[in-house]
Amino acid sequence: MKTTAILAALAFGASATALAQQKDWNFGDGETPELWSAISTDYAACDTGKMQSPIDLTGPDAIGTVALATNFGQAAGKLSLGKEKVQIDFAPGQGKGMTSGNKAFDLLQVHFHTPAEHAVNGKRHPLVAHFVHATSAGELGVLGVFFVEGAANPAIASLLSAHQQGDGTALSVNIDDMVPERVEVYRYMGSLTTPPCSEGVNWHVANTPVEASAEQIAALRGALGPSARSIQHRNGRLLVAPQ
Template sequence: MTATAVTAQSLDWRYTDGAAPEHWAKANASYAACDAGKMQSPIDLNQANAIGDIELSTNYGPAKAKLSLGQHKVQIDAAADQGMVSGDRQFNLIQVHFHTPSEHAIDGKRYPLVAHFVHATDDGTLGVLGVMFEEGEANPGLQAIIDALPQGNKASFDIDLAEMVPEELQVYRYMGSLTTPPCSENVNWHVVEEVLEASPAQIAVMEQALGMSARSIQPANNRLIVAPAD
């Protein structure tokens, strides 16, 4: 199983060489937060300093999706009638994209793949739900994306987004940033504790499509990091 070549996209930042994460702030003045920010992501979630269950629900389900490909980018755009409620705030789904390996770590461990469900409230506040994957059984939602890859950029396909999210949503919660330039802060991060499975072949396809696409772990800087209760 192989992935199609992604659409070329000119970026002034990368994950390796002279444009790697530690150099992002030098690449463009608008990326200053990547170096100067104090609420950067990702972090190691073993630094949690509080425990508590967070009211979180989603209404993910079947959707018409469109594929968006680029350098370090496998993304699906879906209709905004799905999303999540965190506390009493409605976050509307904008897109889902992937990184290899996972960006956040749990007890120092990064997993081979992560899906980031990116949302925004009506006033533009961002909220991300991160779901990590480890090797195991094939994931049908992920397979729908992989099957669309040979059709190339802008391919339309059907997917059930609920297949890429655990039924039980026990999450780590903290305030952080975008993990790619411009590294904007005040992002509401929710990282699911339960790790889903994807087959080795599925993970290999995503690794081929994305390459190394995870930012280095950032300092917690005494932020409130809430771990799920046992």
């Protein structure tokens, strides 16, 4: 699939639904290689690519502060559900997004994985939110935020309430409830973690988790099932870790 088609699918709920209906792959146990390239030649990069995600965020090449500015807050969107998929497609034109490396990324959607996909020193958090962005030129940038068990999260509460109404439900969430107050990130170049595993994705993973209750995490795990791709080889890629 072409990057433009992915972007269109990410940006528009209807296309995202169409994409979900065509889903012909599944997550595995999160450890065994999925071998998605055996399903379709469109998925070749999943197994031959050298810049795949997720990775274990350990042994960074450099410690440094990545200049990252976010503009989130309250945002309106629409729930998009599918097998192994719980996603909010944000309505365009709300001015939400992030600026990293002098590139302005517009927020398209957020989706979740149980457990988290990226590991830190070999360990995975029980839940992660992936905020998917794109520049006007179509370059993808993702911000990943881990969740730990703690206080109930109001944004996750809104999400779960909409989930009970089903696919296509309109909702409004305060994105800041799902992002740490100070966003300090691991930074590297990787890929989509689902077929077609397209590379050139600007990965940002926050080192500070946010909280959700055990019940909320369990509810998302129930909706998603195991939904983390196996850890991929770093293949000498530069990894910058926060201080």
